[in-house]
Amino acid sequence: MSILVDKNTRVLTQGITGATGQLHTRACKEYGTQMVGGVVPGKGGTDFEGIPIFDTVEQARKSTGCNATVIYVPPAFAADAMLEAAAAGIELVICITEGVPILDMIKVKAYLAGTKSRLIGPNCPGIITPGECKIGIMPGYIHKPGDIGVVSRSGTLTYEAVYQLTQLGIGQSTCIGIGGDPIVGTTHIDAIALFNQDPKTRAVIMIGEIGGTAEEEAAEYIKQYFKKPVVAFIAGQTAPKGRRMGHAGAIISGGRGTAADKIAALKAAGITVAMSPADLGSTMKSVLESKQ
Amino acid sequence: MNIHEYQAKQVLARFGVPVPKGQFATTPDEAAAAFTALGKPKAVAKAQIHAGGRGKAGGVKLVTLASEVRDFAAKLLGKPLVTHQTGPEGRVVRRVYVEEASDVARELYLGMLVDRKAGMVSVIASTAGGMDIEEVAAKTPEKIFTEPINPLLGVAGFQARKIAFALGLKDKQVGQFASLLASLYRAFIETDASLIEINPLVVTTDGRVICLDAKMSFDDNGLFRHPDIRELRDANEEDPAETEAAKYDLSYVHLDGNIGCMVNGAGLAMATMDIVKIYGAEPANFLDVGGGASTEKVAAAFRILLADKRVKGVLINIFGGIMRCDVLAQGVVEAARQVKLNVPLVVRMEGTNVVEGKKILAESGIKVVSASDMADAARRIVKEIGA
Numbered sequence: 001m002s003i004l005v006d007k008n009t010r011v012l013t014q015g016i017t018g019a020t021g022q023l024h025t026r027a028c029k030e031y032g033t034q035m036v037g038g039v040v041p042g043k044g045g046t047d048f049e050g051i052p053i054f055d056t057v058e059q060a061r062k063s064t065g066c067n068a069t070v071i072y073v074p075p076a077f078a079a080d081a082m083l084e085a086a087a088a089g090i091e092l093v094i095c096i097t098e099g100v101p102i103l104d105m106i107k108v109k110a111y112l113a114g115t116k117s118r119l120i121g122p123n124c125p126g127i128i129t130p131g132e133c134k135i136g137i138m139p140g141y142i143h144k145p146g147d148i149g150v151v152s153r154s155g156t157l158t159y160e161a162v163y164q165l166t167q168l169g170i171g172q173s174t175c176i177g178i179g180g181d182p183i184v185g186t187t188h189i190d191a192i193a194l195f196n197q198d199p200k201t202r203a204v205i206m207i208g209e210i211g212g213t214a215e216e217e218a219a220e221y222i223k224q225y226f227k228k229p230v231v232a233f234i235a236g237q238t239a240p241k242g243r244r245m246g247h248a249g250a251i252i253s254g255g256r257g258t259a260a261d262k263i264a265a266l267k268a269a270g271i272t273v274a275m276s277p278a279d280l281g282s283t284m285k286s287v288l289e290s291k292q
Numbered sequence: 293m294n295i296h297e298y299q300a301k302q303v304l305a306r307f308g309v310p311v312p313k314g315q316f317a318t319t320p321d322e323a324a325a326a327f328t329a330l331g332k333p334k335a336v337a338k339a340q341i342h343a344g345g346r347g348k349a350g351g352v353k354l355v356t357l358a359s360e361v362r363d364f365a366a367k368l369l370g371k372p373l374v375t376h377q378t379g380p381e382g383r384v385v386r387r388v389y390v391e392e393a394s395d396v397a398r399e400l401y402l403g404m405l406v407d408r409k410a411g412m413v414s415v416i417a418s419t420a421g422g423m424d425i426e427e428v429a430a431k432t433p434e435k436i437f438t439e440p441i442n443p444l445l446g447v448a449g450f451q452a453r454k455i456a457f458a459l460g461l462k463d464k465q466v467g468q469f470a471s472l473l474a475s476l477y478r479a480f481i482e483t484d485a486s487l488i489e490i491n492p493l494v495v496t497t498d499g500r501v502i503c504l505d506a507k508m509s510f511d512d513n514g515l516f517r518h519p520d521i522r523e524l525r526d527a528n529e530e531d532p533a534e535t536e537a538a539k540y541d542l543s544y545v546h547l548d549g550n551i552g553c554m555v556n557g558a559g560l561a562m563a564t565m566d567i568v569k570i571y572g573a574e575p576a577n578f579l580d581v582g583g584g585a586s587t588e589k590v591a592a593a594f595r596i597l598l599a600d601k602r603v604k605g606v607l608i609n610i611f612g613g614i615m616r617c618d619v620l621a622q623g624v625v626e627a628a629r630q631v632k633l634n635v636p637l638v639v640r641m642e643g644t645n646v647v648e649g650k651k652i653l654a655e656s657g658i659k660v661v662s663a664s665d666m667a668d669a670a671r672r673i674v675k676e677i678g679a
Contacts, residue, residue, distance in 0.1 A: 075516075101484055101513045103484055137614055139643055154560065157562075160666065183411050207559065212408040235559045236562040236565075237566045238569045243545050244545075276567055276667065277560075277563035278670075
């Protein structure tokens, strides 16, 4: 089982003819994802390796019945692509693009609140339900079908966690990269709430990092409502204050958003925190064994 | 990106936000001339650096004579000013701003920032003006008012009035404040700002509401649509290694330790710094080479790392997704040849084309310690430098 995406998910690529769009549409298709269409304004009627291309998302939706879309367009056009997808009624919108202006995201988020679309990202690796559906840029082969949910603000650190799990023989239900920007569509809490409703997800790995208070809010939610085991890691324990650490959202500002604060909040909520990124898999393994 | 106070005031004035008249100077004579040009009996001279706490550090002075301005500017210009925000080395003052002095009746605080929790821009206001706002928030949170602005509506009249009354403004000041706030919000939105801080916002003895100080920061991701704002960048205020890294689209932050780190992905890069610390050493930097890094980019990253003379060893941690391990290995080999690598190098690679990558390193003739996983990598580099 899984959340949000499975073998029936029909996926559109916005920006399918760009270098990134081509590369990953191909990789996702090879993984077994149903890549049903692409959108490039002005190239409607053509195709990409047999995948039909449309001028607008609305046309693509009508013709293909797609229920998810992945966006690889450049930052300046990403907000418009997200709005177009939501306006066309696409249920799941995944924006991989890094570098979307924050004020664009504020508007997108406000607009999406009045639609039925869920946004994942931007600045994220995407989402994968191992063995069924991969949407995004993560390497498919490190994953293994199973029952651990993974939610993370980081890309490669998620791969690291997934790789450790798979090496230990522990599979994943769904892995979501929510993105490293200050304002993202789906937050830690949103993902945790979805895993809560998924009967096949047995436990969750939550990977956070410095900046903002999303992990603290998730800790509060987990304490109150989430009954499955959670293993967490917070990146940036050695990060200095006031400096942006790569991700637009990874900054300790006004003395808030430190790793120490987040770890304390997580521990107070009864969450097992791995202090070393090398121990994510083994910590999950021992947590699962103690529950048996 | 941050800009100087005088630049922030110029930007705000363009949007109709009331700020005192002033002029910047780069020499003592220019400063004296700026005072004379203002034609006022008194003025304030302020050191321009990207840091707060200038007043307490002696970087701000009330002046009444052109000679006084000249002497003050001569004392500041070209020398470092140390405030509680600059660190012990301080920041070199290259400009002095001379502006008309205001007779202050009340000092308030007004800020505007991206409120991550609300997912909106929020206005922050306080009657505790001219003080360290973080300290006010920590000690007396009841003195801070926060008002999120709906992005599809902008500042509503009632919101402006609500904040004005919370700040204890009255009569004509309420209307003045509402108009100031609307202009400030327009400046924020139309320049892709990420922070505007007016501390203090003052009410003058003759009842005017004006911005006595101004700080602006911008969203780097929004700068592509504001070439005029981008020109306000002052490279002198930035770390040269970070500026160099930015040229190659590398994300680099200079730190105090001695283990240089090169990683792909921001989260993994932070986690790598953390694990270095767990094994008893300190990272020299944060460096994210990004997803689709080329050989050239990796080589540039390697040069920047090794230019830091405190670096006693280098740890490379790559989880190849889009990034291919063979491309990384090729970049490392090229860079190591260019810079004549003379410190220990530990490489941990996993993911796409890892076998080819390891082969390139092994056949290069460069002395590389290969690590099996992240913990092994951290353990080995710490051992190699003998920390």
